[in-house]
Amino acid sequence: MSEYPDPDEEYELMYSDELEMMREVEDHVGPNPIRKKMNLVKRSLDFSSTPSNYPVTLNQDINIPSTDQVLTNNDNNSISQDDRIPSHKRTAEELFGDIGDIDFESLQLPNKKQKTEEESDFDLISKIIEGRRLRQMLNEPSNRIQADTKSFYNVKENMSLDIPSWPFMALTNSDGNRVYVKLESEDSWNTSLDNCSNELSLHASLASAWEEARKILENKTQVTNQIDEDVIQTPINENVDLWVDKYRPNSYIDLLSEEPVNRALLHWLHLWDKIVFKKDVIVKEPQQQNKFVKRTGQFQLTNKWKGKKETEVEMDEDGRPHHKVALVCGPPGVGKTTLAHLLAKLAGYRPVELNASDERSTEAFQTALQSATLMRSVLDADKRPNCLILDEIDGAPTQTVELLVKWCMASLKEEGKKKGKSHPLRRPVIAICNDLYATSLRPLRPISLIVTVNAVSQARLSARLGVVAKREHITINPRLLTALAARAQGDVRSALHVLSFCRARGKPLNIDDIENTSFGMKDCNKTMIQALQAIFAINDKDPNAALKIIQAAGEYDRLAEGIFENYLSARVDARLHIACETTSWLRLYDLVYAWILRNQNYSLYGLLPYCLSRCHTVLASRQPFRVKFPMQAQDMFRKKAELESIVSSVWRGSVPSVLIGRKTLLLDVIPLLPYLLSPQLRSGNIQLCSENEKKSVAICAGAMCDYGLQYVQQRTPEGLYAFVLEPNVHRVAFMENIDRVKTNPTVRQAIAQEQQLEIIRRNDQMMTRNCKKTEESKTTRKEKPKPEIKLPNHLQRLQPKAVEKSTPQVHKDFFGRIVPLSQVQKQDAVSDVISLSNVFYQYREGYNNAVRRNVRMRDLL
Amino acid sequence: MVVFFSKSETESGVPEWAIVEVQGLIQIKKDQSGPTVVGDLHFFNRNKHPVLILGHHVLNGKEMKLEQPMAVIEKNENNGKVEYAVKAIVKKKLLFKSRPKPIISNVADRI
Numbered sequence: 017m018s019e020y021p022d023p024d025e026e027y028e029l030m031y032s033d034e035l036e037m038m039r040e041v042e043d044h045v046g047p048n049p050i051r052k053k054m055n056l057v058k059r060s061l062d063f064s065s066t067p068s069n070y071p072v073t074l075n076q077d078i079n080i081p082s083t084d085q086v087l088t089n090n091d092n093n094s095i096s097q098d099d100r101i102p103s104h105k106r107t108a109e110e111l112f113g114d115i116g117d118i119d120f121e122s123l124q125l126p127n128k129k130q131k132t133e134e135e136s137d138f139d140l141i142s143k144i145i146e147g148r149r150l151r152q153m154l155n156e157p158s159n160r161i162q163a164d165t166k167s168f169y170n171v172k173e174n175m176s177l178d179i180p181s182w183p184f185m186a187l188t189n190s191d192g193n194r195v196y197v198k199l200e201s202e203d204s205w206n207t208s209l210d211n212c213s214n215e216l217s218l219h220a221s222l223a224s225a226w227e228e229a230r231k232i233l234e235n236k237t238q239v240t241n242q243i244d245e246d247v248i249q250t251p252i253n254e255n256v257d258l259w260v261d262k263y264r265p266n267s268y269i270d271l272l273s274e275e276p277v278n279r280a281l282l283h284w285l286h287l288w289d290k291i292v293f294k295k296d297v298i299v300k301e302p303q304q305q306n307k308f309v310k311r312t313g314q315f316q317l318t319n320k321w322k323g324k325k326e327t328e329v330e331m332d333e334d335g336r337p338h339h340k341v342a343l344v345c346g347p348p349g350v351g352k353t354t355l356a357h358l359l360a361k362l363a364g365y366r367p368v369e370l371n372a373s374d375e376r377s378t379e380a381f382q383t384a385l386q387s388a389t390l391m392r393s394v395l396d397a398d399k400r401p402n403c404l405i406l407d408e409i410d411g412a413p414t415q416t417v418e419l420l421v422k423w424c425m426a427s428l429k430e431e432g433k434k435k436g437k438s439h440p441l442r443r444p445v446i447a448i449c450n451d452l453y454a455t456s457l458r459p460l461r462p463i464s465l466i467v468t469v470n471a472v473s474q475a476r477l478s479a480r481l482g483v484v485a486k487r488e489h490i491t492i493n494p495r496l497l498t499a500l501a502a503r504a505q506g507d508v509r510s511a512l513h514v515l516s517f518c519r520a521r522g523k524p525l526n527i528d529d530i531e532n533t534s535f536g537m538k539d540c541n542k543t544m545i546q547a548l549q550a551i552f553a554i555n556d557k558d559p560n561a562a563l564k565i566i567q568a569a570g571e572y573d574r575l576a577e578g579i580f581e582n583y584l585s586a587r588v589d590a591r592l593h594i595a596c597e598t599t600s601w602l603r604l605y606d607l608v609y610a611w612i613l614r615n616q617n618y619s620l621y622g623l624l625p626y627c628l629s630r631c632h633t634v635l636a637s638r639q640p641f642r643v644k645f646p647m648q649a650q651d652m653f654r655k656k657a658e659l660e661s662i663v664s665s666v667w668r669g670s671v672p673s674v675l676i677g678r679k680t681l682l683l684d685v686i687p688l689l690p691y692l693l694s695p696q697l698r699s700g701n702i703q704l705c706s707e708n709e710k711k712s713v714a715i716c717a718g719a720m721c722d723y724g725l726q727y728v729q730q731r732t733p734e735g736l737y738a739f740v741l742e743p744n745v746h747r748v749a750f751m752e753n754i755d756r757v758k759t760n761p762t763v764r765q766a767i768a769q770e771q772q773l774e775i776i777r778r779n780d781q782m783m784t785r786n787c788k789k790t791e792e793s794k795t796t797r798k799e800k801p802k803p804e805i806k807l808p809n810h811l812q813r814l815q816p817k818a819v820e821k822s823t824p825q826v827h828k829d830f831f832g833r834i835v836p837l838s839q840v841q842k843q844d845a846v847s848d849v850i851s852l853s854n855v856f857y858q859y860r861e862g863y864n865n866a867v868r869r870n871v872r873m874r875d876l877l
Numbered sequence: 878m879v880v881f882f883s884k885s886e887t888e889s890g891v892p893e894w895a896i897v898e899v900q901g902l903i904q905i906k907k908d909q910s911g912p913t914v915v916g917d918l919h920f921f922n923r924n925k926h927p928v929l930i931l932g933h934h935v936l937n938g939k940e941m942k943l944e945q946p947m948a949v950i951e952k953n954e955n956n957g958k959v960e961y962a963v964k965a966i967v968k969k970k971l972l973f974k975s976r977p978k979p980i981i982s983n984v985a986d987r988i
Contacts, residue, residue, distance in 0.1 A: 856932035
């Protein structure tokens, strides 16, 4: 109780100023009515939710002044006076700022000097005041402290150096001066007590004020209670810490996780001491170790870390632990992050957390890593070295993890060579993940110390929940707590959340609440295979488990594929009723999913898991069933694309004369094409074949040319060269049975040769046809102009031929300036006999005028 | 391209000619009646290589011996009788097949 102040008390301390203010501005509308309302609401909640607590706190508050001296009363008075004049307080704040304690002590000092000998109670008072101040400081931000710092003893009023008029007691102080201290009468004592009680019974008046305010509120809103109340209450919960944070373990013994796990991580952290704190790690002697094992006998078996320690060398040559990173993994909510933080603190580090909400790109990660491990906090007073905690590292991209690994592997000796280019790891790094086997963590796993935090045992969890409930003044049946712990499945966080949620609702818990609360699980991803297994297995405990798992897994289309792949083998189904039922559900699924995708309207998306879970009700069986991973759909899709590409290449390659629609090509031509392409020949040698056979080969070659097919030589895995049809229509025609119509390799070769010749023949034909065409076109062109000239000869006139004027050639120099003719001629005059000669020589390299003759291809064939 | 050219040389009464073979064409700018001077044929003193100067080109060639010697024969008809007179014998050819080198005579005074 001393550590955790009662919430009401805490509230009192936090809002005492505001309460005072409120009382003042009660009559007229304050500057911010909303805030006022809020405060009022807060009060009301405390009254309504914990009526039993309230008187207790009141008594406590009253107790303090009644047991103490008059002086404390005066103190209280002075507090109230100060608070009633907010302007005065403001100035004090402005003047002194945040130096509350200095202020306090300096004011206290003369007080002590004068009184220490006589009134030992002063010490007590000051102690109490100090204690209160400290508690306040612990509980809330510093700006509230001023209230207490001014609560010193009013020296002038109660003491004087002259003989006063009021009743007094004479004292001698340390300087030898006489001091007169006021004596209080019984009456004044009582009045001061009354004052105090008035002060403290403030709650009552506030309660009445709240009643009024609530009436006004109710008149205003006129909204029915329940929903509205919830809405009003929500802001309150925001102010209060989450219970998870509030009851976070503060010491090693508070940890809920298993002892060996904690110990392993802590030990690993201590291994860093040599490089971080420059002190040698004390490695325990084996005997001591055994002793320890004996003492904590129950951990002996589960403690993997122990076994490892004996065999492996834990430090590398740099004095760093062998494992550079500790990888803490476990289900969500068991306190991995808490464990890491607490242990880092215990080991003397300052934990620096980097989690999924921070940027995870490689550059950002690198800067974060360096700043966290190379720097040291300046602002922190204790200057402890950092310990980097990478939360939810399985969500980080692979590159980031690889960077971390690379960085960890760099040794200190390399650093010396490179001189500051790379900064190897000098601080412990704790990585936290849910899924140890995430693909991105693969490089990290071998170099890290893997610490598995298992789910918290039910007994420990329920015990802890009991402690929390007791602190929160919830009366709850231990049976219920056990049920809650069982329901949470070791998830501390969700259990605490449920507890606090139930408390916030204000109703007493019952077993149904616990059974029905749906646990909002964090990071509970189920893999597709898990979901498939759940679909094909009967779950007696929870009929809806399959649906939940399906929803958790997502990827409904893959799940549907998985069901489709496995539904025939799942149960004995002689009459195919089950198959019919399943397919009908899958059909509905397809219908809905197709509609969703077509319309891009995801309002029906929530229905998809229900279709799948219906399949579960049909298909589930008690026998263990090995679920096949859905590969077929992918396979088939790939195959389809492949075959379609073959068809389209045939379609594109075929000659216009045989071009038909793709569908007709696929259905009517391609299935028969292989038969056409495999003529029956007695031997591979065409020359030896009969006329009929030659004809069939020619037809075959022609067909191949028509459809753009070709025999291509390919190297088989055995190292032989085989002729393969390209594009391979056999695959389309016979699906997989390519060998159904198989031609002899020699025949294939013959056909290939024949086809080559056919291609050349066709090309030649095309060429000659083109030539003929051009010739024809030329003749027509020649003929055509003739009819145009219809003028008879006698009407024709001779056109005078235009005389070409030879413009005198102007010589220009490089810059385009006209060079005077005389200069040009002068230059020409220089030229000698050689350049003037009429004969000149034209060199023709590689020219040979040997006899040539045109030979046509068809002459050779 | 081969161009037949003959060059006279005397030896034991019958003149000996030679074929001049050139890789290229010899072109004439203007049509001129009468014999035209095509170029100058020289021999290097040292190794007896033929050098032909054609227009503004210098051609370096070599002397080759013909596999089959040839005779240049003139056909004469005298009163129904046909006579063949040997004008010359060709035993070798001068082959100019390399790329010609230009003769640059008109060099500017100042560059």
